Amino acid sequence: MILDKLEFEPLTAVNRFGVYCIPEQFKDREVSRLLLAAKVNEPRTLELIRNYARQHDVISGGAFVGDFLPAISTALAEGAVLHSFEPNPPSFQAAQATIALNRLTNVHLHPTAVGAKADTLPLQVARPNGAELGGMSTIVESPTAGRTIDVPVVPLDDLVDPDRSVSVLHLDVEGYEWQALEGAARVISQNAPLLVLEATTSRPSAEDEAWLNERHPDLGYRLMGRMERNAIYVPTQA
Numbered sequence: 001m002i003l004d005k006l007e008f009e010p011l012t013a014v015n016r017f018g019v020y021c022i023p024e025q026f027k028d029r030e031v032s033r034l035l036l037a038a039k040v041n042e043p044r045t046l047e048l049i050r051n052y053a054r055q056h057d058v059i060s061g062g063a064f065v066g067d068f069l070p071a072i073s074t075a076l077a078e079g080a081v082l083h084s085f086e087p088n089p090p091s092f093q094a095a096q097a098t099i100a101l102n103r104l105t106n107v108h109l110h111p112t113a114v115g116a117k118a119d120t121l122p123l124q125v126a127r128p129n130g131a132e133l134g135g136m137s138t139i140v141e142s143p144t145a146g147r148t149i150d151v152p153v154v155p156l157d158d159l160v161d162p163d164r165s166v167s168v169l170h171l172d173v174e175g176y177e178w179q180a181l182e183g184a185a186r187v188i189s190q191n192a193p194l195l196v197l198e199a200t201t202s203r204p205s206a207e208d209e210a211w212l213n214e215r216h217p218d219l220g221y222r223l224m225g226r227m228e229r230n231a232i233y234v235p236t237q238a
Contacts, residue, residue: 006097008090015040018070021097023090029134031067041067042228045196049168050075052194056167059156059187061085063109064135066098068170073104081106083160087113087123087151088137108159113139114173115153116182122148138174155183162186170196172230178211185215192219195233205231 009024013035022032031041040046046068049058055077060068063086073082084107086092092111099107113123125137126147133146140148160166166187171177177197181188188195197208205223212221212233220237 006093008093010094010097011036012101014038017046017074018102019098020065020067020070021094021101022065023094023134025090025132026065026094026134029132029136031064031135035065035067040071042230045170045228045230046071048194048227048232049170049196052168053077053080054167055080056165056191057081057083057160058168058170059083059160059166059184059193060168060170061114062087062091062135062137062173063095064091066095066109069095069098069104069107069109070102073102073107076106081108081164083108083110083156083164083166085110085112085114085154085159087111087139087153088125088134089149091134091137110154110159112152112154112159113176114156114159114171114183115139115176115179117153117155118158119153120150121153123151124148135172136174139176139179156180157184157186160187162190166191166193168196169193170230172198174198175200177208181212181215188216188219192235194235195221196227196230197233199226199229199231209233 011022013020020035061084063084128146219235221233224232224234
């Protein structure tokens with residue numbers, strides 16, 4: 001059994017999309033609490049991604065424990081792939097277990113962070129008081145207060161083959177979205193995907209829109225609206 005080989009005490013949760021593996025140390029994180037209560041994390045965002053996928057691939061990460069993976073995977077057309085990534089080792093193992101528990105064969109999960117260029121950077125995985133960050137683990141430019149581990153950083157352009165057609169790019173990388181988008185320049189210019197970006201109070205959506213159009217002026221990305229904790233950007237000139 002996949003759960004017997006994990007390096008943490010696993011909990012399991014079930015909702016209408018599938019079964020999830022949750023590290024015991026993450027049980028008090030918000031997403032974990034939702035899953036353990038048989039609820040769906042960001043259901044409207046998931047429905048948007050499922051409907052917009054059409055016949056194409058989807059990129060969605062960071063994966064955390066794989067809470068988005070069953071819902072997106074099962075909505076994809078035959079031959080389409082869900083590309084995901086997760087740099088925090090317990091979260092990556094949990095997402096791998098979620099994939100196995102649901103027998104998902106169209107998910108490509110990578111044990112990396114994503115950024116503008118290939119690198120190795122510190123990932124903060126715990127607060128100074130020792131509390132595990134779980135899905136809120138974040139890349140920092142240099143070791144900071146709290147526990148950090150060094151993780152590989154890879155551009156999305158290197159994770160997704162150029163011959164793949166991508167309809168949706170969903171990023172929840174705790175404030176590292178611009179760097180991740182820099183590393184996805186080819187994916188974006190080639191595919192003009194729907195962009196679903198975590199919305200933060202420190203980065204207004206107008207700044208994201210201006211940033212996108214400075215780098216991809218031929219695609220005319222516009223803010224379609226906000227959904228749950230995400231901002232949705234649609235190409236208007238693709």
